[in-house]
Amino acid sequence: MTSSKSTALAARIERWPIAGSFTISRGAKTEAVTVVAQVARDGHIGHGECVPYPRYGETPDATLAALLSMQDPLGRGLDRQALQAAMPAGAARNALDCALLDLEAKISGRRAWDLLGRPAPRACTTAYTISLGSPEAMATATAKAAHRPLLKIKLGGDGDGKRIAAVRKSAPESELIVDANEAWTSKNLERNLAKCAEAGVTLVEQPLPAGQDEALARIRRPLAVCADESVHDRVSLEGLRERYDAVNIKLDKTGGLTEALAMADAAHALGFEIMIGCMVATSLAMAPAMLLTGQARFVDLDGPLLLARDRDDGLRYDGSLVYPPEPALWG
Incomplete structure (x- = not known):
């Protein structure tokens, strides 16, 4: 059973149709394939989304696997600061980093920018x-x-x-x-x-x-x-x-x-x-x-x-x- 201080992790691949198609010099696509990380603790859930990019050798399946491999470290108390050294820069770490910050905000009842000491964003x-x-x-x-x-x-x-x-x-x-x-x-x-x-x-x-x-x-x-x-x-x-x-x-x-x-x-x-x-x-x-x-x-x-x-x-x-x-x- 997960203790009140440990963080549970889930992740999934999502597919979002593009309106028409999106074309750059490397080719065209008709859907956006994203990977979503979900972290839960003390009744709160944080979310983060990333886009694996083939240009950097990333795939949705490999990104999903990289995220799920972090379940045990998270259960042992890995936090957002320790995450920076625990995973290489890239899509998977992005989803988890943002999910953990979202979780911090929800648990504290404060906005993410206040937690980080940054100005509130404007339109x-x-x-x-x-x-x-x-x-x-x-x-x-x-x-x-x-x-x-x-x-x-x-x-x-x-x-x-x-x-x-x-x-x-x-x-x-x-x-x-x-x-x-x-x-x-x-x-x-x-x-x-x-x-x-x-x-x-x-x-x-x-x-x-x-x-x-x-x-x-x-x-x-x-x-x-x-x-x-x-x-x-x-x-x-x-x-x-x-x-x-x-x-x-x-x-x-x-x-x-x-x-x-x-x-x-x-x-x-x-x-x-x-x-x-x-x-x-x-x-x-x-x-x-x-x-x-x-x-x-x-x-x-x-x-x-x-x-x-x-x-x-x-x-x-x-x-x-x-x-x-x-x-x-x-x-």
């Missing part, structure tokens, strides 16, 4: 993603979203100059940020950056493959460049200072909110601008990331807007404004 503007496609298809999708103040445009390499020009024509007033998802090369890097600058793009995310991005230090960058796949946690920050102007912090990369908050502080100290990003997932995955939005120049937490439906008690979205979570959802 903020999130980017809205336009999937990769032909210039014509992207122009059509952009026209439907042109009322949104911030658009994130997925690009894919050759032909990106035509794509971003078509997008800009369809959304003349929106601020544009671009995500190439490692699809550019050293040969087309400067040309594509120039085309983005011509279109008034504010920032380009991860143009070159991680580990092959040294060209960014050798050129004059006409606009800000943000690291995504090249940056995961605090350890990876120092080596990026000559190549990038900003970093994209995602909880699935950092292994949870605990490391993400520390990483945001470290990134600011090193002079990086910050983007808070997400995978396509439900509001349960977005909610902890709201605690980082006050430090971010760009917020990209539109995952639930790309789904056919969100979970109950999801975040409130009013156009492109996203509001902090209610306790019934998380924290």
Whole structure:
């Protein structure tokens, strides 16, 4: 029998249909596959959600197994601070880290940000993603979203100059940020950056493959460049200072909110601008990331807007404004 001080763990894989499809340079998908961790103690239950990412060798089944392997340590009293060394950074630790923080908040009757000594998050503007496609298809999708103040445009390499020009024509007033998802090369890097600058793009995310991005230090960058796949946690920050102007912090990369908050502080100290990003997932995955939005120049937490439906008690979205979570959802 579980004692009143031990923590019981459950986890499950969930599948959430995407509204249409979501396409980036690495391919398209029609559903978001998430893994949810649930921790219970003293009659309270905490929840956390993650998205295993094949780009980093993660699968839903392996993530589920990694979570369930933590039952015994949790039963012996493993807490959120000890978790940071007990599991490697990644999706599984993210789900458990956020679930434990949610549990702490529910047991204490306080909000998560108060427990962490952080400012309460406020409503903020999130980017809205336009999937990769032909210039014509992207122009059509952009026209439907042109009322949104911030658009994130997925690009894919050759032909990106035509794509971003078509997008800009369809959304003349929106601020544009671009995500190439490692699809550019050293040969087309400067040309594509120039085309983005011509279109008034504010920032380009991860143009070159991680580990092959040294060209960014050798050129004059006409606009800000943000690291995504090249940056995961605090350890990876120092080596990026000559190549990038900003970093994209995602909880699935950092292994949870605990490391993400520390990483945001470290990134600011090193002079990086910050983007808070997400995978396509439900509001349960977005909610902890709201605690980082006050430090971010760009917020990209539109995952639930790309789904056919969100979970109950999801975040409130009013156009492109996203509001902090209610306790019934998380924290």
